[in-house]
Amino acid sequence: MRNRNRLLLLFAALLLAFCVRGLTFQFMRAHLNDAAWFQVGSYAKFERQAHGFLDGTHRLFWIDDPTRTDFAQYPPAFPALLALIYKVGGDSSPYTVQWVQWIADSIVSFVLVTGIAVTAFGWRAGIASSFLFALSPVLAMYGAYPSSDAPTLWFVLAGCWLLVLAAKRTSVWLALVAGILLGIACWFRVNPLYLCVGWAFALLAFTQSTWRRRLTMAGASLLGTVLVIAPIVVRNYVVFSDFPPTGGTIGTNLWEGLGETELGRQNGFLFGDDKLLERERAKLGFTADASISLHWPDGIRRDRERRRESLDFIKQHPIWYAGVMLGRMWSMLKIAGKPRPYSGSSGINVTSSKCLPPERKGGVLALAVNVLGMIQSVGRYVFLPLAVFGIFVAVRTDWRLSCVLLVTILYYLVPGSAAHTEIRYVLPMHALLIVFAGCAFNFQRRRSQ
Numbered sequence: 001m002r003n004r005n006r007l008l009l010l011f012a013a014l015l016l017a018f019c020v021r022g023l024t025f026q027f028m029r030a031h032l033n034d035a036a037w038f039q040v041g042s043y044a045k046f047e048r049q050a051h052g053f054l055d056g057t058h059r060l061f062w063i064d065d066p067t068r069t070d071f072a073q074y075p076p077a078f079p080a081l082l083a084l085i086y087k088v089g090g091d092s093s094p095y096t097v098q099w100v101q102w103i104a105d106s107i108v109s110f111v112l113v114t115g116i117a118v119t120a121f122g123w124r125a126g127i128a129s130s131f132l133f134a135l136s137p138v139l140a141m142y143g144a145y146p147s148s149d150a151p152t153l154w155f156v157l158a159g160c161w162l163l164v165l166a167a168k169r170t171s172v173w174l175a176l177v178a179g180i181l182l183g184i185a186c187w188f189r190v191n192p193l194y195l196c197v198g199w200a201f202a203l204l205a206f207t208q209s210t211w212r213r214r215l216t217m218a219g220a221s222l223l224g225t226v227l228v229i230a231p232i233v234v235r236n237y238v239v240f241s242d243f244p245p246t247g248g249t250i251g252t253n254l255w256e257g258l259g260e261t262e263l264g265r266q267n268g269f270l271f272g273d274d275k276l277l278e279r280e281r282a283k284l285g286f287t288a289d290a291s292i293s294l295h296w297p298d299g300i301r302r303d304r305e306r307r308r309e310s311l312d313f314i315k316q317h318p319i320w321y322a323g324v325m326l327g328r329m330w331s332m333l334k335i336a337g338k339p340r341p342y343s344g345s346s347g348i349n350v351t352s353s354k355c356l357p358p359e360r361k362g363g364v365l366a367l368a369v370n371v372l373g374m375i376q377s378v379g380r381y382v383f384l385p386l387a388v389f390g391i392f393v394a395v396r397t398d399w400r401l402s403c404v405l406l407v408t409i410l411y412y413l414v415p416g417s418a419a420h421t422e423i424r425y426v427l428p429m430h431a432l433l434i435v436f437a438g439c440a441f442n443f444q445r446r447r448s449q
Contacts, residue, residue, distance in 0.1 A: 020350060024144050046079045073294070078151065078188050113129055114129055116157065117130075121442060179199065198408065249295075249303065254418075254420075255306040260341070325414075331423075332412070343423055356369060387436045
């Protein structure tokens with residue numbers, strides 16, 4: 001009886017997730033050509049690579065021309081995924097990618113968030129997390145957002161789940177596979193690259209076993225990630241005779257991140273790719289109509305120069321920059337009220353006016369959609385306090401597993417705020433905060449016993 005009730009509740013949460021996400025999908029579908037809602041320029045870069053794979057003008061992995069440093073800007077997995085979807089679907093359209101990704105994310109992310117919560121903190125937390133996931137405007141929006149952010153989320157969360165299992169069972173093999181999954185995530189987006197160090201530390205510091213066992217598990221997790229990302233690092237070194245493990249984007253994010261601030265703008269830093277390119281055209285002596293990009297020509301050296309300028313400025317103002325990072329951390333956590341600039345969208349509350357066709361904007365269906373949006377709106381304001389309280393309850397329940405999961409949250413929150421960042425870059429953090437918010441409901445059970 002208990003298992004049946006659990007399954008019924010999970011099924012209800014999944015249906016709710018599909019309702020919220022289906023409505024959000026309709027909104028995003030109407031805004032895929034709107035740069036205010038969708039990164040049209042970034043998607044165009046991935047799309048060009050995908051078409052290059054399909055017509056044979058660009059290799060899937062290797063880079064033949066050492067002058068094309070722009071081909072190393074992004075990892076190759078997402079354009080390869082686009083090429084596969086285009087090939088199988090027979091339609092080279094972001095709408096096709098959106099449809100495929102939306103279906104996959106609605107199921108995969110639901111299973112992963114619920115699975116992590118159940119494994120770490122029990123069924124009460126797992127079921128609560130599944131409903132909180134279903135109502136999440138942030139995860140609903142980026143599940144319907146054709147980009148590399150959602151696939152990255154899947155592999156990071158899958159790795160987190162195995163990391164929790166490895167810590168519970170003191171399993172070296174599970175730790176190794178967790179590291180492998182994190183490495184696969186890095187093939188979609190480089191942001192989680194150095195999380196492998198955090199996971200190794202978590203296994204070493206918070207696993208209840210002998211020092212030898214903990215060292216072996218930590219080493220296995222680290223080895224798994226290194227083995228998977230090694231081909232990209234080796235390729236970049238062989239092709240460019242250089243060592244840009246992240247494809248040469250750190251300097252750009254640091255430089256434009258300084259352009260977000262008033263002090264940075266006063267000292268010549270600017271936010272926006274177009275403004276940065278305009279400055280570098282003049283600096284390099286190119287004409288205003290010269291065809292260059294952020295990472296071509298000589299993209300690796302130019303990005304190093306941006307990084308050097310940025311770090312020199314940060315070293316001169318360390319206290320101020322610590323305040324900038326704190327502001328970015330708050331931007332990544334703030335999902336209610338007026339959005340902060342530069343942080344990206346935290347999603348929408350579904351409403352009949354935003355999500356339904358004109359002929360459906362009245363009647364019972366419209367009323368139900370508006371009520372659902374009101375629930376989402378309330379959820380935005382209570383979510384962060386609920387997550388903070390849930391962390392307190394989770395630590396009381398199992399402080400070791402809580403710390404294992406908190407390492408990932410802190411990675412995205414603290415080092416992740418060192419340069420320009422957006423909410424879509426930190427989706428794994430928001431997913432794990434949902435797990436902790438679900439833990440808040442465990443407190444009632446403990447009080448009643």
